Each structure stands twice: as structure tokens, then as C-alpha cells.
Amino acid sequence: MALHIYSYILHNKGVIDDTAFEAISAAGVIDPDASITAVAAGSGLDLDAVCNQASKHYQEVWKIDSEALSYPDAEVIRRLLVRIIPKGDIVLIPHEHFGMDLAPGLSVMLDAAYLSDAVDFGGIGDGRLSAIRQEFNGQVNTQVECDISNGAVITIRPGSFKGDEGQCANGPIVDKTSEAMEGGIPAVGRRFLKFVEAEVGEIDITQSEVLVSVGRGIADEDNLEIAFDLAKVMGGDVSCSRPIVDAKWLEKERQVGNSGKTVKPKVYLALGISGAFQHLAGLKGNPFVVAVNKNPKAPIFQAADVGVIADILDFIPELTDKINEIKR
Amino acid sequence: MEIFVCVKRVPDTGENEIELDSGSNGIKRDDLVYSINEWDNYAVEEAIQIREKHGGSVTVVTVDNEEGDEVLRREMAMGADRGVLVMDKAFEGSDGRGIASILKAVVEKEHYDLVLTGVQADDGAAQIGGLLAAMLGWPYASIVNEIEILDEKKIRIHREVAGGNLEVYEVDLPCVLSVQTGINEPRYVPIRGVMKAAGLDVPVYGTADLGLSPESVGEAGATVKVKNYFVPEAGDRAEMLEGSTEEIIDKLIDLLKSKGGVR
Numbered sequence: 001m002a003l004h005i006y007s008y009i010l011h012n013k014g015v016i017d018d019t020a021f022e023a024i025s026a027a028g029v030i031d032p033d034a035s036i037t038a039v040a041a042g043s044g045l046d047l048d049a050v051c052n053q054a055s056k057h058y059q060e061v062w063k064i065d066s067e068a069l070s071y072p073d074a075e076v077i078r079r080l081l082v083r084i085i086p087k088g089d090i091v092l093i094p095h096e097h098f099g100m101d102l103a104p105g106l107s108v109m110l111d112a113a114y115l116s117d118a119v120d121f122g123g124i125g126d127g128r129l130s131a132i133r134q135e136f137n138g139q140v141n142t143q144v145e146c147d148i149s150n151g152a153v154i155t156i157r158p159g160s161f162k163g164d165e166g167q168c169a170n171g172p173i174v175d176k177t178s179e180a181m182e183g184g185i186p187a188v189g190r191r192f193l194k195f196v197e198a199e200v201g202e203i204d205i206t207q208s209e210v211l212v213s214v215g216r217g218i219a220d221e222d223n224l225e226i227a228f229d230l231a232k233v234m235g236g237d238v239s240c241s242r243p244i245v246d247a248k249w250l251e252k253e254r255q256v257g258n259s260g261k262t263v264k265p266k267v268y269l270a271l272g273i274s275g276a277f278q279h280l281a282g283l284k285g286n287p288f289v290v291a292v293n294k295n296p297k298a299p300i301f302q303a304a305d306v307g308v309i310a311d312i313l314d315f316i317p318e319l320t321d322k323i324n325e326i327k328r
Numbered sequence: 329m330e331i332f333v334c335v336k337r338v339p340d341t342g343e344n345e346i347e348l349d350s351g352s353n354g355i356k357r358d359d360l361v362y363s364i365n366e367w368d369n370y371a372v373e374e375a376i377q378i379r380e381k382h383g384g385s386v387t388v389v390t391v392d393n394e395e396g397d398e399v400l401r402r403e404m405a406m407g408a409d410r411g412v413l414v415m416d417k418a419f420e421g422s423d424g425r426g427i428a429s430i431l432k433a434v435v436e437k438e439h440y441d442l443v444l445t446g447v448q449a450d451d452g453a454a455q456i457g458g459l460l461a462a463m464l465g466w467p468y469a470s471i472v473n474e475i476e477i478l479d480e481k482k483i484r485i486h487r488e489v490a491g492g493n494l495e496v497y498e499v500d501l502p503c504v505l506s507v508q509t510g511i512n513e514p515r516y517v518p519i520r521g522v523m524k525a526a527g528l529d530v531p532v533y534g535t536a537d538l539g540l541s542p543e544s545v546g547e548a549g550a551t552v553k554v555k556n557y558f559v560p561e562a563g564d565r566a567e568m569l570e571g572s573t574e575e576i577i578d579k580l581i582d583l584l585k586s587k588g589g590v591r
């Protein structure tokens with residue numbers, strides 16, 4: 001029996017998120033015969049625009065339209081979804097900040113299995129879905145089996161499936177608002193107050209052509225100097241991974257990644273950075289990536305063009321000296 | 329404020345090369361250096377800071393084997409008041425739901441106002457807080473990087489979303505929050521604290537203490553099971569530069585020149 005798969009659609013200011021198309025590919029890998037329904041919540045013209053974009057590629061689009069949903073709160077959306085999504089089916093949600101808020105609790109409320117951060121799928125056999133995940137910040141992959149006989153909520157890592165925009169579906173848009181809102185907006189113990197944009201700092205790494213990026217491998221705040229020296233001779237800027245900002249060694253505006261900046265340099269040096277997907281998510285525009293790491297198994301080597309196995313505390317100053325020599 | 333913090337002992341990925349164990353379809357665990365999950369340590373620090381300001385207590389809880397004791401004592405040395413080791417043969421092989429249902433039973437044994445977890449641990453699932461909140465029927469917020477106690481019934485929190493932007497929410501207590509790194513600066517463990525924590529009692533709870541049936545947890549109750557560990561295919565792997573450091577640097581500079589990194 002073919003599965004029924006629901007895909008929760010993320011969108012912003014009337015523009016559908018890429019993950020909406022990635023979910024179509026993911027659904028196709030889970031079960032090529034599955035029927036798939038997009039579910040979009042929001043309000044007004046923005047939501048209509050999103051539903052129109054979705055309907056081009058989805059066989060069916062469900063919309064939940066309410067002024068109260070103009071800024072989506074996962075605690076509210078979860079309860080609305082439980083009112084309309086039948087138990088026993090599959091729900092796909094992107095594994096990012098909204099999905100991480102929404103999805104685990106949704107699985108509990110739907111009495112379904114919870115499978116988090118899938119990057120690929122095998123097939124289904126005996127009511128069990130085979131999936132690929134990563135552990136230890138991407139150092140190893142795991143093959144897991146998820147019992148989907150009571151349905152499942154599955155989060156999909158953004159970027160791990162190609163966005164399937166080719167398929168032309170022109171599915172109908174079904175207004176599910178009254179069904180979802182029956183009994184009114186659900187009461188929840190959490191209220192959205194406001195959205196605060198990240199502060200704009202003095203340096204803008206999104207414009208840099210060369211980034212010398214350091215991670216936890218730099219080991220000590222005092223060692224940052226060698227990174228600044230290298231950036232100087234290369235005519236670039238220093239950026240970093242999240243732990244360096246958490247430690248308050250560098251300003252937040254230098255952080256690359258999904259909770260930091262999205263950069264698009266020509267050259268990116270990843271020095272003592274393991275290559276977690278949240279970090280790599282901030283690297284766009286296909287730069288030339290050089291990774292220097294003392295661990296030959298570090299996942300950054302999967303993402304880099306060129307790799308060096310070395311201790312950055314020795315390697316960085318030597319590289320700086322040599323470039324200086326050439327320039328003289 | 330009675331605060332419950334869920335913690336996990338994990339292999340330190342900065343310090344370890346994770347290697348596969350062909351015999352067991354697992355990873356080689358014997359030589360791994362373990363420490364507390366980074367996110368959890370921030371959660372414990374946050375709990376201690378809240379207690380220091382508003383009173384109450386901090387209880388750290390882990391579902392583990394005997395080895396979990398060390399992590400609990402580390403966090404008690406930091407300043408947590410109590411540790412609880414949740415350990416039972418029947419818990420082995422639990423999936424996220426299993427762990428969350430065990431933790432739910434521990435939370436419900438006593439009265440708590442606030443439950444904290446780390447955003448994620450070594451398996452990157454980022455699931456326990458959200459599962460636990462829904463099982464308890466409590467409000468939940470993930471990726472929290474600021475907590476302000478408003479009164480006995482309400483807190484205000486910041487969630488960190490894409491691009492480092494923030495969402496601000498008011499949340500009713502009791503609730504569950506998953507804590508993001510950088511929310512505070514975790515203190516070092518004072519030697520005095522280590523000695524004090526070594527002398528404290530750490531109660532151990534099993535299925536019977538928690539009123540759980542063995543078939544609902546562990547391998548038996550798991551809907552998600554890890555079948556196999558493997559190393560990602562080397563297909564798109566970087567070209568590795570080899571030779572003496574000098575040779576490597578020369579090759580690298582040539583490449584950087586051609587790509588605009590050295591002008």
C-alpha cells in the first residue's frame with residue numbers, strides 16, 4: 001500500500017523555502033508511489049502566494065489561513081496540525097530552528113515514531129523505513145530503522161536532497177482553515193512577543209572574498225593572532241565557527257553558519273573546524289575550500305576541495321611566513 | 329525555582345577519532361574520552377545561575393550505566409545540588425522516545441518548575457526536550473539563549489533562529505526548554521566542589537522505582553533502532569596535500585594563487 005506523506009512548508013514573506021522542494025525528492029526516495037500533500041500555514045496574500053508556488057509541484061496543498069498565524073509559533077501550529085493530519089501517516093519537516101521546535105512534540109501528539117535529521121533513505125520493508133543519519137558531528141553515519149506502522153514524524157536535513165522543481169503537478173489547493181480552527185486558536189502556554197534582528201557589527205564577512213576561518217582547534221584566545229596575521233597577508237578577513245563566539249573570543253558577526261552569517265567568498269580556509277552541517281550551511285557560492293585539521297577523519301574533508309592534515313598552531317604561522325616571503 | 333536538568337555523557341568529538349568496530353556494527357568505545365555533552369553543561373550553568381538569583385534547587389539527571397555517575401558528580405561539583413542516575417538493564421537500547429518517557433517518570437516523581445536539556449547531544453537528534461515536553465503536556469521552547477524569570481509562574485526567553493536573529497516569547501511554568509551554547513559562560517569546576525561532590529549520595533532509579541514496564545522502554549519499546557555505523561563515502565573527498573610541510577605549503581600557495589587567495 002502506498003504511503004501518504006505530508007510535507008510542512010516553510011516560507012518567509014510570501015516566498016516558499018527551498019526545503020519544500022527537497023521534501024518532494026525525499027518523499028520520492030521514501031516511497032516512489034507515495035501521494036504527497038503540502039501543508040502551509042500563515043495568513044493572507046503571502047500565504048496564497050506560497051500555496052500557488054507549492055501547488056505547481058505538489059499533488060495537493062492544504063492551507064491554514066489565519067491572521068493569528070502571520071508569525072508562526074510552533075506550539076500553536078503543532079496543535080492545529082494534530083486536528084487535520086490523520087494518525088498513521090508520514091509527516092516531513094525540515095530539520096532547522098522551526099522544525100526542531102515543532103516536530104518532536106508533534107510525533108508524541110500523533111502517537112507516531114520520531115526520526116530526526118535524516119539525510120537519506122533506503123527502502124521500506126516489513127513496516128520499517130531504513131534511513132541514514134549522522135552522529136558525532138558527521139564523523140560517522142548510521143543506518144537506522146524506523147517502525148512506521150503507526151506513522152512517523154521525520155525531520156529532513158536541509159540541503160541533503162536535491163530540490164525537485166521539475167515535476168509539474170498543479171495540485172488543488174484545499175482550504176483546511178475551518179477544520180484546523182474548529183474550537184478556535186488553541187490555547188498554549190507560550191506567547192510570541194517579538195522578533196529581534198541580529199545586531200549589525202563593524203565587520204561584514206558576507207562581502208569578504210577571502211576568509212580565514214578558525215574553529216575550536218585554535219584552542220586559546222591568544223592564538224587568534226596567527227589567524228589575523230594570515231588574513232592580513234592574504235588580504236582577507238577572519239571568520240569563525242560557533243564555539244569561538246560562544247567563548248566570546250570573537251564577535252558574533254564573524255560566525256559562519258546557519259545561526260551566523262551566510263558567506264560567499266572565493267576562498268575559504270577552514271582551520272581547526274570539524275565541518276558540522278550547521279557550519280557548512282553558511283558557506284555558499286561554491287568557494288575554493290581548504291581544510292586544515294589534525295584529525296584525518298574530520299568531516300570537513302568531505303566538504304573541502306583541498307585538505308591538509310596538520311596542527312594549525314604550527315601550520316598557520318608557516319603559511320603566513322611563506323606568503324610574506326613571496327610577496328617581498 | 330526547582331530546576332531539573334537532563335544531561336548526557338558523550339565521547340568528546342574534538343578529542344577523539346571515532347572508529348568503527350567491525351565486530352559489533354558499532355563504534356569502538358573502549359579508548360574514547362568521554363565528557364559531558366557541551367550543550368548540557370551550558371544548561372546546568374544556567375540552572376545554577378537561576379538558583380543563585382532566585383533560590384530553589386538544581387537536580388541533574390542522566391539515563392546511563394554506572395559511568396554516568398562521573399558526569400553527575402562533575403555537574404554537582406560545579407554547583408548542582410543533587411544528581412540522579414537512572415539506570416536499568418531494561419533501559420538499554422532506548423530510542424529518543426524511550427529516554428524521554430523514562431525522564432518523564434523521573435520528573436513526575438517530584439515537583440519541578442523548569443526542565444532544561446541541551447539543544448542536542450552526540451547523535452544530533454535534538455529531540456529529548458520536545459518529546460519530554462509533549463509527554464508532560466508542558467510548553468516547550470528550543471534553542472534558547474536567554475532566560476529571564478519574571479515571577480513564579482512566568483519566564484521570558486529568547487530563541488536563536490537562522491542568521492542569529494532572535495524570537496522573544498513569554499512562557500508559562502512549568503515548562504521545558506532546550507538550551508543553546510553561548511547562553512552563559514560555564515564556570516570551571518572548583519577543586520573544592522569536586523571533593524564535596526565525591527562525598528554526596530547519588531540515588532539510582534530503575535524501572536521499579538519509576539513505575540515503568542520494561543517492555544515500554546529499551547530495545548523492546550524502541551521504534552527507531554540503529555542497525556549499523558559506517559563512514560561516509562569518500563567520493564567527494566578533498567584532494568589531500570602530502571609531503572613535507574614545506575612541500576605542502578608550496579603546493580597550497582600555488583593553488584591559492586590560482587583561486588585568488590594570494591595575490
Ligand SMILES: Cc1cc2nc3c(=O)[nH]c(=O)nc-3n(C[C@H](O)[C@H](O)[C@H](O)COP(=O)(O)OP(=O)(O)OC[C@H]3O[C@@H](n4cnc5c(N)ncnc54)[C@H](O)[C@@H]3O)c2cc1C
Nearest residue numbers: 215216217241242257258259260272274279294295311312
Ligand atoms: C541550532 C544550532 C545552530 C548552530 N549554528 C552554528 C553556526 O551557525 N555555525 C557553526 O560553526 N556552528 C553552529 N552550530 C554548532 C555545530 O553543531 C558545531 O558544534 C560547531 O560548528 C563545531 O565547531 P568547530 O568545528 O569549531 O568545533 P569542533 O567540532 O570541536 O571541531 C574542532 C576541530 O578542530 C580540530 N583540531 C583540534 N585541534 C587542532 C589543531 N591543533 N590543529 C588542527 N586541527 C585541530 C579537531 O580535529 C576538530 O575537527 C550550531 C548548532 C546548533 C544545534
